[in-house]
Amino acid sequence: MSGSTIIPWVVGNWKMNPIQADATQLIQQFKTLLTQSTIDSDACHIGIAPTLIALDRTHQALSSAPCKVYTVAQDVSRFAGTGAYTGETSAELLVDSQIQHVLIGHSERRDLLGDSVEILKAKLHNALQAGMTIIYCVGESLEQREQGLAEQVVLQQICDIASVVNDEQWSKQVVIAYEPIWAIGTGKTASPQDAQAMHAKIREGLCQMTAHGARIALLYGGSVKPENAVELAACPDINGALVGGASLNAQSFYQIAQAFAQSKQ
Ligand code: 13P
DSSP states (O other): OOOTTSOOEEEEEOTTOOOHHHHHHHHHHHHHHHHTOOOOTTTOEEEEEOOGGGHHHHHHHHTTSSSOEEEEESOOOSSOSSSSOTTOOOHHHHHHTTOOEEEEOOHHHHHHSOOOHHHHHHHHHHHHHTTOEEEEEEOOOHHHHHTTOHHHHHHHHHHTTGGGOOHHHHHHTEEEEEOOGGGTTSSOOOOHHHHHHHHHHHHHHHHHHOTTGGGSOEEEESSOOHHHHHHHHTSTTOOEEEESGGGGSHHHHHHHHHHHHHHTO
16 A cells, blocks of 8 residues: 655654754754755655754744744653653653654664663653654664564564554554664665565554554655655655754755655655
8 A cells, every 4th residue: 555645754863963053053054945945844744853952942943944844852751741750851841842743762762772662652652642743763673684574573663552552643643764773874775675665564564553554654764865865755655754864964954855845746
């Protein structure tokens, strides 16, 4: 089943980058490119996920962008509301600061920062309850791919969250990002054929879980750059990109957004 009528998303995940002065410049450059552009915000949802400390600043700076650019949190607490949780930021506090979008389940958080399935489910539940839109990340390691387990691993990661997402939330508040771990920051991209094949499997799995499966946006992430964006965007079940390194360059990020906005028109 094809999701080709879905409005694409292009989201820049800045990870633990850049310093404040560079971030200010990057946003300014990106806004200037948007001023000159033909990207219609109805044709492509664009988002930038800065560090926690830069969320508010980024949100303010993007409020004067010529088209809507969402500020996306890179993470959210597993704890809800307010309380004695040192270092944590809840979904309610993000929403209170006008941050409505959040990444959950990035492989760097799963592998380096101890986000277990139970923790991810708590984060997801709280963010959904607070009305946020979630970009839920899945993806297999190189070892898992070489053992022929890629599909199984990814579909399991999707099934992991089934019990905390209801049908209405699937339709309005969830985007999936497939990021094969071996393609993240390595310069190696999954071929458009391999990425499309996995996206088709994810879509099939989603369609079994929810009546809205055919309309959920599926983003690809892992060394997306202007050079491969057009080809990836042409795949019927690739409805956008989650971009790391290339989103730290305004021109590259803009070109990727343009590739997706144009391909899905
Ligand atoms: P790169 O685009 O740098 O490979 O990072 C992908 C990613 O992890 C986005 O979340």
